[in-house]
Amino acid sequence: MELPEKLRVNLKDEILFGETTGIPTGGRPIQIGLDDLSPRPTQGFECIDGLDLFRANKLMVDVFVPFSIYRGNEPKTSYGVAKNTDFLQKLKICQRISGSTLKYHVHGYHHSASRNNANHEFFECTPSTIKLTLQALKTDIEKVEREGIDFHHGPDKDKLCFRPPGWKINQAAVDLLQEFDYTHLSLLERYKDEGEYDLDFGDLTLHWCNAAPPDVEFPKDKTTPLSVTYHAATWLNNNLDLNNALGLLTEASNSEILLPFSVINL
Numbered sequence: 001m002e003l004p005e006k007l008r009v010n011l012k013d014e015i016l017f018g019e020t021t022g023i024p025t026g027g028r029p030i031q032i033g034l035d036d037l038s039p040r041p042t043q044g045f046e047c048i049d050g051l052d053l054f055r056a057n058k059l060m061v062d063v064f065v066p067f068s069i070y071r072g073n074e075p076k077t078s079y080g081v082a083k084n085t086d087f088l089q090k091l092k093i094c095q096r097i098s099g100s101t102l103k104y105h106v107h108g109y110h111h112s113a114s115r116n117n118a119n120h121e122f123f124e125c126t127p128s129t130i131k132l133t134l135q136a137l138k139t140d141i142e143k144v145e146r147e148g149i150d151f152h153h154g155p156d157k158d159k160l161c162f163r164p165p166g167w168k169i170n171q172a173a174v175d176l177l178q179e180f181d182y183t184h185l186s187l188l189e190r191y192k193d194e195g196e197y198d199l200d201f202g203d204l205t206l207h208w209c210n211a212a213p214p215d216v217e218f219p220k221d222k223t224t225p226l227s228v229t230y231h232a233a234t235w236l237n238n239n240l241d242l243n244n245a246l247g248l249l250t251e252a253s254n255s256e257i258l259l260p261f262s263v264i265n266l
């Protein structure tokens, strides 16, 4: 898609990364997340038109996948990623055409802790349940990676990022993530500011999301690093349709130089 010139964001050819943060320096860092991409109808590839627009502008997108999402009384195994060949094929094609501008990460297993759609499966559940969930995830990630779809990143394929459903996580889950070799954890800045994360994160590298328009607006200070999240969900205002994607490009065009980064920068 050819964009009007005014919507083309200004990217710097050579991105310089901060030595301790891994975040680019010398311009306005921008990170884009897409949550909940799954085989579940209304939460799949039918509602992410904005991805094409980001790709055309060479912006990176971190895609967070729940491996077996269910809602309400749906069977828990209806939308398993690892067994859905059509969805796996789409993930693979999307990875191939996006190249280094797209990375897949882990966004929970059922994305639910109960039939009433409580999202907090890494917050409300017991340590033993969380351990079983992480074991199920490990098995499915191995299956999906055998299909050529990468969830581990970096030159040694040893970087693995987790974003908890509903952004909520407890200490047992944080400890268990490290036991299961996760290296990065992506959380919500507003919850940090509200004191929700009084936790020992150990060796995990943390990433903070600070916008989810239109529900959580872009930071008022236009020099603040921008970490914005969208959802693959047709019924949400925050879905990744063209309108929301154009909103981000317009926001980004206010920045003189834009430095795209991923939650795992290597």
Ligand SMILES: [Zn+2]
Pocket (backbone or CB within 6 Å): 035, 036, 107, 111, 165, 166
């Ligand atoms: Zn989610």
